[in-house]
Amino acid sequence: MSGPRQSGEQSDSERELLPTAAPARTRAVIGGLVRPHRVLAWSALVVMVAATVIELMTAPLLGHIVDLVADGKSADALTWPVVGLVLVAVAQGAAVAYGFSLVARLGETVLATLRERVVERALGLPLEQVEKAGSGDLTSRVTADVSLVAEAVRRALPVLVRSVLTIVLTLGALALLDWRFLLAALLAVPVQLHTARWYVGRAVPLYAAGRVAAGARQQQLLDSIGGAATVRAFRLGTEHRARAERRSAEAMDLTLRGVRLVLRFYCRLHIAEFVGLTAVLGAGFLLVRDGSASIGTATAAALYFHALFGPMNNALVLLDDAQSAMAGLSRLVGVADQPAPDEGHRAEASGASVEVRGLRHAYGAGGPEVLAGVDLVLAPGEHVAVVGASGAGKTTLAKLIAGVHVPSGGTVSVGGAALADLGPELTRRTVALVTQEVHVFSGPLADDLRLARPEAADGELRAALERVGALSWAEALPDGLDTVVGTGGHALTGAQAQQLALARLVLADPPVAILDEATAEAGSSGARALEAAASRALEGRTALVVAHRLTQAASADRIVVLDAGRVVEVGTHDELRAADGQYAALWQAWSGTRKATG
Template identity: 65%
Template sequence: MSESTADQRALLPTASAAQTLAALGGLLRPHRLLALSAVAVLVVGTGVGLLTAPLLGRIVDLVVERRGPDALVVPMVLLLVVAVARGTATAIGSALVARLGETVLASLRERFVARALRLPLERVEQAGSGDLTSRVTGDVTIIGKAVRQALPEFAGALLTIILTLAGLAVLDWRFLCAVLLAVPVHILTVRWYIPRATRIYSAHRVATGALQHQLLDSIGGVRTVRAFRLGERHGKLLEQRSQGAVDLALRGIRLVSGFFSRLNAAEFIGLAAVLGTGFFLVDRGAVNIGTATAAALYFHGLFNPINAALFLIDDAQSAGASLARLVGVSELPVETEPASDAPTPVDGSVKVSALSHAYVDGHPVLSDVDLEVRCGERVALVGASGAGKTTLAKLVAGIHLPASGSVCLGGVDARELGRAGVRRAVTLISQEVHVFAGPLAEDLRLARPGATDEELRSALETVGALEWVETLPDGLGTVVGEGGHRLTVTQTQHLALARLVLADPPIAILDEATADAGSAGARVLETAALRALQGRTGLLVAHRLPQAATADRVVVLDRGRVVETGTHEELVAAGGRYAELWAAWSAGRNDT
């Protein structure tokens, strides 16, 4: 990812370490009993497992003393009991830890999704859709993997280390001192590794988000890319961002290799110290061979837990970076609901005054736009690509906040209504309509959750969609969306218009809602749109001029300014910008 591209996107926030820990504590608090139960079972299992080394040491003493096979029966039976008890307790404890982790992860995911769905669309657009999707997909996957695999293993490893060190102290404090000689190497290794890993994994998550954003842009706009012969440029951007993600991944692999080479050095130092101490103590009669054997086995048994615990720091760093990204979004302030005494629009009128907006400073998209739309009036916004039609529509819909000027809905300033109030007054339908997986009826009820089947059929009939819906395998119960019945572009837009009827807002904005349907489908949808707009104010961002011709009034924008306004007939007769567009469209139609 090029730095210039990254700087242009205001990425969604990432929580600090303190914020992440505080959020994690809040998620764990309701499940304290489960957490304590999991720890208690793991402690019991680990403690029972530590009896293995002393029992093996006892067997060594019995062999040295030549006590005979009969003396070995009891220690062998005890070893079997220990193995079974440890395995059972470890399995139960790991299951409890996994359950705790999955419960907390589910709570975090619900908080994240709930907050993400309430983010202002302007904020999401500033960050880029890839940033949000990478968090809800890649970051959740990484945390889920850590919860299911790393967390139970880490909990068991940490308890094993603590209790084993206590066991060495019980055998002889000098064995514990010998083992601690390896600790400085472990500490230096972790201090060397963590800062580097944190930077690399955080950067890799950002690079992955940038790559996903570029993929969504290139694939979602593939027709535009082809039309303007931008394939090579987009290919290079994908290659650059893919290479950036790969380079960071390779740096992480090299870092892990250096990490384990240092751990191997610590194992050598610790084991040499324990064996040397055992030889010294046995030679002086301070301990017997069995005790020295148990100490060596204890330390050898620490190899895997220590390596696992330290290696899981790798997973913890990756999961921690992902967790911070999720918490960063879930901790964003929510939109405040309008107060009970807040003003409400008195009708469906729209008044735009001296409206200006720019996505990048110094490059205005709209400049001093004035526009009044009467309640119930249908106004078409027309202009060349880049004229500012969609930006004006988004400002009226409250998706963006204007740089200057004002938008009044039903006589109330949009700033007084707040984003939530604007959403209740205005519904925007674009050409990018999503069909949610599930029964078609539930897809429609997103607009009005309590709608009856009769109300759904009425809305479908209003926009002319009931006929084809009734031909589906299960009618309203037909499963659509991902993995279900595939709908055509025209049918998808039909559903969007039916949702509009069900939501019943006073103001509706159709942003090129018929652009992808083809000529025949567009004519069907234009008729459906007119029926859906009956009784409400309509703003039409017109992709097809015939749709503009049916509007009560046409507003022509050019370079961010209103240059003409009037009925279709008036503007054609005036011979201005709209007349030029109409003549060009008519000529193109005659050529075909």
């Protein structure tokens, strides 16, 4: 039997986090995603360049107006320059709006493709890899990191593109006015480049550490909330609260360090603005005094440089968003780059036998062995129950046979073929694992069932529900099989969720099924009904049942008793009771409990 498990804290050093792509690889992947949309990318660039060129006409027009006023021209002479300013404003606004829409469309298209690839790879990751990394690492990538990158694409990317174009073309316009204006403006560049280099060198590792800390915080919250019943049962609330506070404090500290870094960044940018504007005004004064430039030209140069404040600061400030988004993007590419499961030529399982030879397993390098030399053979159609004290290795044995973990030593064969030769897809079709942790997907109940067999007709869904004793309550739902269940929908009880999982098992129809305490969620009143449902779902299959209740073990063809990762007893219920060993002691304790509570 299995008692409550105490959840321990897993340090970052013990976790094998999912990979994060190097910056060069991230850029290469994004380039590959943009390549199919070259026409859209070039269209966006052309429109944004046109919008910037139109905007740059404002400063010369204002300078021309200044010269007209300085020369004492009449008000009529100002009419056409003013009309020109109005036309420039209208044309520039329309071009910017259209350009922003093209850039946003390109960004959203590329992000959607990346998101689909990440989800596809995430769903294909070996469960062992996900478990080693911790579910918080993966969930933070497909939620927080995706949201972060999406926000950058929608808000920062169009502004950054326009800012860079404005800077480049404005510097060109300064050179056309007089090369000395450009030289004066460039005095600000060393300060800005030094500021950018100083910032990036500190921001990149800081934001990367922040994303890792956010993943660790999310993992701790998932552990504490998901195991709330165990935490309460063992009075571990204070300890888990301290862990959550520590993880949150680490994430908050990194966030505050980022805020302080940004404030220092802004201060340095203001110094660059002061240096550049002073130099341009000084150059204008000297050029006007010696007659090399008119007052209007000097005014246009000053306006050009002043107009650079916004885009220059935007470009540099957006480095903050860019570095944060790049850190999230690298984590997404790290998942997207994971190799797809190799589904080439594979061995075929012939029959439904299961053979375990010399099975050994340890979690983590150098960790203690959870299983030590287990041998077990299940004949086709045989139902074998596995019992033992908590920590005996029952769940580990179930996961190894199901292909969730790769054993440290020994072999697992199904139908005469090693699991390694079957491959992930064939293994999933051959062996199904049902645990006590059942997820009810949001949506109609029929869609939830069809996850096991997408082409199943309504009659097949009802037949599967009837086989596990769930048809009556399913049809009694407000909209029958069309009732929305899961988050935001009709709430199912623990026993109903388990019956739903067993109905999926019937629809998937694998030759080998493994139940890992799959009836543990039922209360005492529903235990027998759920055990009967499990028994009907296993009919015609080879089955390994990690028994939560010994009544399940008593009805099995054989019983295997595990102790400290080793098989210590094998036999039928009657044989093991007569042997007066560990199983007999477990049965006596179980029976005594039943009598005391009855």
